Every structure is written in structure tokens, then in C-alpha cells.
Amino acid sequence: MKNQMERWVLRTGCGAFIGLINLVNVEAQEVVAEHRMWSVKDSAMVADIHGHILGQGQCYEDLRVLCKDIGARLSGSPEADDAILWGAKTLRDAGSPEVRMQTVIVPHWERGSVERAWLRVNDGEPETLRVSALGGSVGTDSILEGEVVMFKEFAPLDEMGPNALEGKIAFFNRAMDPLMINAGGAYGGAYEQRSKGAVKAAEHGGSAALVRSLTHALDTFPHTGGMRYDDEVNQVPAVALSTVDSRRIAGLLQAGNAVRVGLELECVLHEDKAQANVIAEWKGSEFPDRYIVVGGHLDSWDIGEGAHDDGAGIVHSIEVMRTLVAMGYQPRHTLRVVLFINEENGNNGGKTYAQRAREKGEWHVAALESDAGGDAPRGWSIDATDDATDQVRAWRSSLDDYGVGDLRRGGAGVDIGPLKKEMPAGKRPLMVGLRPNSQRYFDYHHSNRDVYENVHPRELKLGAAALTSMVYLLDQLDHDNLDGEDR
Ligand SMILES: [Zn+2]
Secondary structure: OOOOEEEEEOOOOOOOOOOEEEEEEOOOOOOOOOOOOOOHHHHHHHHHHHHHHHHHOOHHHHHHHHHHHHOOOOOOOHHHHHHHHHHHHHHHHOOOOEEEEEEEEEEEEEOOOOEEEEEEEOOOOOEEOOEEEOEOOOOOOOOEEEEEEEEOOOHHHHOOOOOOOOOOEEEEOOOOOOOOOOHHHHHHHHHHHHHHHHHHHHHOOOOEEEEEOOOOOOOOOOOOOEOOOOOOOOOOOEEEEOHHHHHHHHHHHHOOOOEEEEEEEOOEEEEEEEEEEEEEEEOOOOEEEEEEEEEEEOOOOOOOOOHHHHHHHHHHHHHHHHHHHHOOOOOOEEEEEEEEOOOOOOOHHHHHHHHHHHHOOOEEEEEEEOOOOOOOEEEEEEEOOHHHHHHHHOOHHHHHOOOOOEEEEOOOOOOOHHHHHHOOOOOOOEEEEEEEOOOOHHHHOOOOOOOHHHOOHHHHHHHHHHHHHHHHHHHHOOHHHOOOOOO
């Protein structure tokens, strides 16, 4: 059953809520005859889209500019402002008929200029540790040092008394499960340590949380990410520790050494700030009041360059617009490309977009997202009614010809996720997330390794071509014909 039902996180990114969803491989199921099959015209169009993007796509150059001229762009930062302006200009240059900003209020957290951690074995000299404060963490008042207590699960900690960690630092060291085929599933299995570690430590009097970086890679790069506090519990600092350092501390503790860790962090949470989603719109010829939205998130963490997460999804989405305009396509439904802000630490971009769509009574027939990196595309994660899922499944063998026939049911993307919640029953979109190969994604994710150089140009373009093709296919559907019973 393991290869048929794998747990995949709702989004492999980031800071806000993450849900674990069972992804069911649907390939073995029967295709229902009444669904729209690929026509000769579809085959020609999808081939043309691939030829166009592989031959003259500009997404890799867009990614270079986003990564090298702007770089890391956490919500609230001046770099995120620059990215918003860049996104609007790039969408205009790509031929979007209309581009506008949608104001979004975002949190503004900064890690500060001092970020230091050290290790002391049996009261010896301090040795440097490689850490990265988790997004949203409080700083330390001057410096903090404490004895380290290691946990692989929360259960043994839960059984301890409320003051069991008084003055100590909880070290959460459960590795991502190496036996899971899907790396996203392994990420989801270790994720709670990062999201809840600080609360768990504080509940037992701990002074800080040290969390093993969420990656399969054994390296010296800490991988940051979102975390949250609980109003009932003291806020204590939380940092990600590199996997090499995590292994070292675990070995020292297992050998019976006394291990102390010190931290000095200057993290600050400023007032919320107004930033924006960037929305490009192209009116549909047949159904101007029905929308197909495709996007990714423009913000990134504040280390690395946000190349895979989610620069790739941004340039994929821009390429959809550029390609369809350049090919002289006329969308039947109104097509929107949305560069969402604040996915990593709040998802306020996705929430604001969905709330406005509900207020205006917009029917989003389909929503697509690319937020799982720029590696070679393999398939799709489908969040839709049974009938709509069957419809996508009807295209499976043709999708397979392009290497993207791996279809699973599960979360399609965090930014588009709120549309499902905000839309009334019967009007929920058919949601599809691009699923690239996940095996190397977490080597880069949320770390200094998430840079332009680690994205492969051809694989990035294949992702853009797959996404553009799926937008085209969903635009060709008559969405009234899909059974909306469980929509
Ligand atoms: Zn992301």
C-alpha cells in the first residue's frame, strides 16, 4: 500500500498551516467514457506549447533576474516590495492585457544582524554551530545557554512534568523518514518538530528549541521555516540546526557527555505592513465571468534566493501568460496569473485573494499552483470532486507522453487553498498542483542552497510547459458539464 498511498504535505513550503493529505495514486482506476478526451487539436496545441517554451521560453532568465537582482524576499522586506514591482513589470512585458496590485497586509519579521550559536561539551571551549532562527522566533535577551535534552518524539516530553526542562534546551532530532518514496511525505512526517517545537519546549519550562533541519541531506546548511507560538505558553526562541551538527550533538549525548548550547539572536517582529498580490488578467471570450487562476508565491524565506521555493512557481506562471499570448491563443475563460505574497509566514496573500473573490461572487472554475520546486515535472496533485478528478484522469496517457502522468489526489497548493474554503458549495474550483520530482527539493528548501544555480534550465522549462498545457486543457473544458455534486 505504501507506494499507492503516500502522505504528502499540502504544500511542501512553508510557514503557515500545513495539512497532511493522503495522496492516492489514481492511475489504476478506470477512465470514465463521457469525459472530454484529448482531441487532435489538443495534441497539436500541447506539442506547440512544449516546442515554444523549450525553444524560446524565458522563464530561466526571469528566474535569474528574480534571484540575482532581487534575491531573498521575505514578506514585509524592501526586497519583497522590489519583487512585487518586478513581477508586475514582467507580466506586462509578457503581454498581459491587464496587471494590477491587490493590497495584502503581511507580517514583518526580521532575523536581525546577530545570529550565533555555540556548543560546549563537558564545559569545554565553545564551538560554533550552524543554525538559522525559525521564522517568527523571538530573539534572546543578550545570550542564553542551557543543557541540551534530546527528543525524537513529543510523547516522552509530554509525559514529563511541567518544569522538567527548567533552564534547559529541547533538541528535536527526528530525521525525515528515509523509507518514504515521496520526499514531501517525509517532510510532513518531521514537520511538527519545527512548527510546534518551541511551544512543546516552553510547556515544560524549556528556554529554547533546537530543531534538526528538515532535509534528507547531511550537510552544514540550516534550513529555516515557519513556526508558531501559542497564546497560553511562554514564547521561547527556536532555531533550525544543520543535520551535520544535529548528528554530532546526538552522538555526544548518546556517549554520555554533558552538552550545553548557547544562542544569541536579535530577531524582531515589526508592525504589519501593506504589500500586494500581483494579478494579471486576460478576459475570456466565451465565459468572461468565469476564472481560471494560476500562480505561485512571490515571497521567500530570507536566506538563499528562493529559487526553487518559489521563484520557480513564479516564473512558471509568468511563462503561462507569455506563451499563450505569443501563440495567439484566445482563452475561453478569464485567465488570471497571480503572484501571491506571504505564503511562507501567514498565507495572507492567498486568504485575501479568496476573500475578495468571494465578495465579488467570482466563479473560479479552476485553480492551479506551482509551489513544489523547479525540478523535472512528474505529474499533478488534484484537489477536486470525484467527477472532475476523473476528467483529469481521462487525459492520463496523453500527459504521460510528456512525463507528467503521475496523478494523485491531495492538496494542490497553499496559496490557492483558501479558494476552496471561501467559495460556496457547488462553486469550488477544480484545483491542480504541479508535482515535480521531489527527491532533491529538500536539499535546497529554505536554506542558503536555494539559489538560481541549483535550478536546471531544461527541467524548469518542462515545468512551465506542463503548467501551460494544463491551463489550456482546463480552459477547453465545459465546466458546467462536470458533476458538481460534491464540489
Ligand atoms: Zn513555497
